[in-house]
Amino acid sequence: MSKPVKERKSRPVNLDLQTVSFPITAIASILHRVSGVITFVAIGILLWLLSISLESPLGFKEASDLVSGFFMKFVLWGIATALAYHIVGGIRHLMMDLGYFEELDTGALSAKVAFAATAVLSLLAGVLVW
Ligand code: HEM
Secondary structure (H helix, E strand, C coil): CCCCHHHCCCCCCCCCHHHCCCCHHHHHHHHHHHHHHHHHHHHHHHHHHHHHHHHCHHHHHHHHHHHCCHHHHHHHHHHHHHHHHHHHHHHHHHHHHCCCCCCHHHHHHHHHHHHHHHHHHHHHHHHHHC
């Protein structure tokens, strides 16, 4: 029988989140969820821009003025980067579903490859937007 709670002194009482380090596979997984949510929100932003641009010739001018500003360019770059990571991470997930990269070492390696591929795609997205 286990000891009463009072006697289990060595038991950690609470988690110090600042000392918890996540493995790279966990970071890859969390970022995949975050990028999925950003992509979902992005659909609204992009449809809003499309609807303004299709309203009238003046609306088109308004939309093109909007996307030529730094803030909107930054937002578009962020959306493209999130989508790039979501697709790369998604392909990684689908490959794991097929039985590849399921071990700890290969999973960590595929996470690093996904990060590197996203960095390259993000750079290309920056070139495209600016
Ligand atoms: C409009 C485009 C997309 C949106 C808004 C979107 C959004 C999301 C969201 C919110 C999740 C849930 C994440 C979670 O709960 O962990 C998800 C999961 C997933 N997405 Fe996407 N996604 C999109 C496109 C794609 C594309 C193009 C791929 C192809 C590579 C993809 C592959 C996946 C996979 C494989 C999962 C499941 C990951 C898992 O098993 O944890 N998604 N997506």
